[in-house]
Amino acid sequence: xxxxxxxxxxxxxxxxxxxxxxxxxxxxxxxxxxxxxxxxxxxxxxxxxxxxxxxxxxxxxxxxxxxxxxxxxxxxxxxxxxxxxxxxxxxxxxxxxxxxxxxxxxxxxxxxxxxxxxxxxxxxxxxxxxxxxxxxxxxxxxxxxxxxxxxxxxxxxxxxxxxxxxxxxxxxxxxxxxxxxxxxxxxxxxxxxxxxxxxxxxxxxxxxxxxxxxxxxxxxxxxxxxxxxxxxxxxxxxxxxxxxxxxxxxxxxxxxxxxxxxxxxxxxxxxxxxxxxxxxxxxxxxxxxxxxxxxxxxxxxxxxxxxxxxxxxxxxxxxxxxxxxxxxxxxxxxxxxxxxxxxxxxxxxxxxxxxxxxxxxxxxxxxxxxxxxxxxxxxxx
Ligand code: ADP
Numbered sequence: 001x002x003x004x005x006x007x008x009x010x011x012x013x014x015x016x017x018x019x020x021x022x023x024x025x026x027x028x029x030x031x032x033x034x035x036x037x038x039x040x041x042x043x044x045x046x047x048x049x050x051x052x053x054x055x056x057x058x059x060x061x062x063x064x065x066x067x068x069x070x071x072x073x074x075x076x077x078x079x080x081x082x083x084x085x086x087x088x089x090x091x092x093x094x095x096x097x098x099x100x101x102x103x104x105x106x107x108x109x110x111x112x113x114x115x116x117x118x119x120x121x122x123x124x125x126x127x128x129x130x131x132x133x134x135x136x137x138x139x140x141x142x143x144x145x146x147x148x149x150x151x152x153x154x155x156x157x158x159x160x161x162x163x164x165x166x167x168x169x170x171x172x173x174x175x176x177x178x179x180x181x182x183x184x185x186x187x188x189x190x191x192x193x194x195x196x197x198x199x200x201x202x203x204x205x206x207x208x209x210x211x212x213x214x215x216x217x218x219x220x221x222x223x224x225x226x227x228x229x230x231x232x233x234x235x236x237x238x239x240x241x242x243x244x245x246x247x248x249x250x251x252x253x254x255x256x257x258x259x260x261x262x263x264x265x266x267x268x269x270x271x272x273x274x275x276x277x278x279x280x281x282x283x284x285x286x287x288x289x290x291x292x293x294x295x296x297x298x299x300x301x302x303x304x305x306x307x308x309x310x311x312x313x314x315x316x317x318x319x320x321x322x323x324x325x326x327x328x329x330x331x332x333x334x335x336x337x338x339x340x341x342x343x344x345x346x347x348x349x350x351x352x353x354x355x356x357x358x359x360x361x362x363x364x365x366x367x368x369x370x371x372x373x374x375x376x377x378x379x380x381x
Contacts, residue, residue, distance in 0.1 A: 002070040002381075003034070004373040008056075009074070009114030011106050014039045014056050017369040018064055021377060031370060035064055035333070053113035061121055071126045072118050075166070075368070076111040078104035079131030080157065086134065086375045089115055089127040097129065103157060103214070128376040135165030138206040143302075146213075162200070162210035164192045167312060170371040172202040174364045175310045178349045187303045189296055192366065193322065195223040195265070199292070201299035205340030209302045211295055217253060220295065221288040223265035226256035228291070228326035258284050267315045267322070292326040300333060306359050309335065312366040323352065327361065334358030 001020055008015040017036040039056045041049040050056035074089070080100045087093045094115065101108045111129075119127055136144075144160040146153060153159065168190045175190070176183040183205040190200045198218040201209040211219025211227075220225045229252075237243045243251070251260075259265035261284035265274060273281035300306050311323050320342045327337050334357065339350040353361035 001019060002068075002322075002377060003068055004070055004376055005064070005072045005118075006065065006369045006372045006376070007072060007074050007114045007118060008369070008372075009053055009057075009091050009110045011110045011314075012040065012042045012044065012278065013046050014042065014053065014060060014114065016060055016064075016371075017373075018066075019370070019373050021373065030374065032239045035209065036369075042062045051112065054117045057114065057117040058121065061118075066122065069122065069125050071128055071376050071380045072117050072122060073130055074111060074118070075132070075372055076115075076129045077107035077132045077160065077213075079133045080161065081137070081150040081159065083129070083131045083134050084137040086128050086130045086379050088379055089119065089129055093129060103161070119331045128379055130166060130375045132163045132373045133161040134159075134161075135169045136162030136207045136210050138243070139208060139210070142353045143209050160210070160213045160238040162207065163200070163216045164196070165207070165373040166368045166375070167192045167366045168200040168202060168207060168210070170200075170368070170374075171199075171310055171312045171364045171366050172205060174349055175360075175362050176364055177203075178351065178364060179308060179360055181307075186307045187305055188308040188310055189299045189303070190310050191292060191296075191316055191326075192313045193220070193267075193292075193311065193315035193319075196225070197222045197313075197315070198225075199295040199299060201302050203303055209299055219283075219291075221291045222257040223267075224254045224257050224259045226260070227255065238283045258288065261287060269321055271319065271321060285322075289322060289325040292322075293330070296327065296330070296335070297333075306334075308362055310362040310364050312364050317347075317363055317365055323361070323363070335361065337361055 001022055004019050004021060006017045006198055015038045018034040019031040021031045022033055039060060042056050043052055076097055078100045080103060082096050097112055115127055146158055171190045172188045173183055175188050176186045188202045190202055192198050196216055199211040199220060200207055217225050219227050234248055237248050258270055262270055262280040264270050270281050270284060274285050315322055324337050324342055327335050336353050336357050338352055338354045349364040351360050351362050
């Protein structure tokens with residue numbers, strides 16, 4: 001039995017999960033959750049709010065049974081081109097994560113704060129950084145290169161890094177398990193639809209295309225982010241509307257997507273309004289599903305042969321209406337959603353296409369904390 005603490009430090013929150021992993025192949029065992037929780041409102045000027053990450057983590061750790069802890073796994077959002085795999089934290093790794101702050105100004109500083117506090121509080125326990133971007137370092141140059149001036153791109157690190165890697169990794173693996181086929185033989189399009197959303201084409205376990213790019217703004221329509229748009233929109237808002245660049249950043253990241261189109265960033269709320277006849281909500285739903293469908297088409301072409309399409313995360317796991325609408329009209333491509341299977345209240349990994357369909361449409365719950373724990377144990381053992 002090994003005990004692993006997983007920490008996911010956001011700009012104003014800390015999520016933690018303490019897991020006991022029975023010995024055996026990490027991928028095949030079911031870990032026991034000893035404790036889990038979230039501390040929010042870090043740094044807010046409110047009664048009881050923790051002053052900073054150090055205070056929040058000290059409180060969390062004081063209440064956890066950490067005797068005999070094997071390792072701490074940290075979620076780190078941006079690993080740039082430096083990190084292609086999880087890394088045991090030392091001063092060099094910390095310096096490299098710090099160098100990537102300009103690419104992830106909101107996330108990497110919070111992730112670093114978590115690493116530094118945990119290191120100080122648990123001396124002698126290995127700390128491992130697990131990167132959201134690392135799974136996508138298998139993208140070919142053709143898939144990760146933006147068609148802009150090459151020298152400028154190199155100088156400023158303009159590159160498709162991709163995100164949600166831990167989720168796409170575990171979900172594509174669990175899809176192969178669900179279909180009872182070797183991972184190396186299965187081509188899957190994974191659709192992570194949470195507050196943030198991204199698509200990934202996974203060829204035999206390797207990421208070959210993904211919709212998020214330099215940052216998590218690109219690609220699918222999200223709760224508050226626009227996803228793909230014509231970059232001229234930014235110039236236009238700056239030159240014609242006179243918006244400062246930080247305001248446009250805020251508009252596209254926090255006031256766009258479902259929130260911008262229908263005034264609600266939460267899919268449950270959007271579906272309720274759409275059912276009540278709200279036309280803005282109906283349009284937002286169409287825009288959201290249409291974007292997913294066009295990525296499915298693009299990634300089908302990219303993969304050449306498609307075995308599975310897998311939905312995951314809050315929306316993907318819980319919104320049958322989105323799954324049905326996103327894949328509607330694709331039966332000529334062998335992609336079909338069975339209405340009865342799609343609507344079952346079942347929670348676990350399952351197939352929702354008709355029996356014998358050429359492409360298995362699946363719902364597979366994601367578990368990023370477990371994937372971080374598993375990758376952490378993989379490097380310390
Ligand atoms: P995060 O990206 O923050 O981890 P989640 O994966 O939890 O987010 O996904 C949050 C999204 O999932 C929200 O838009 C929420 O409305 C949606 N969601 C959760 N449950 C349901 C449900 N039963 N039906 C439709 N949408 C749901």
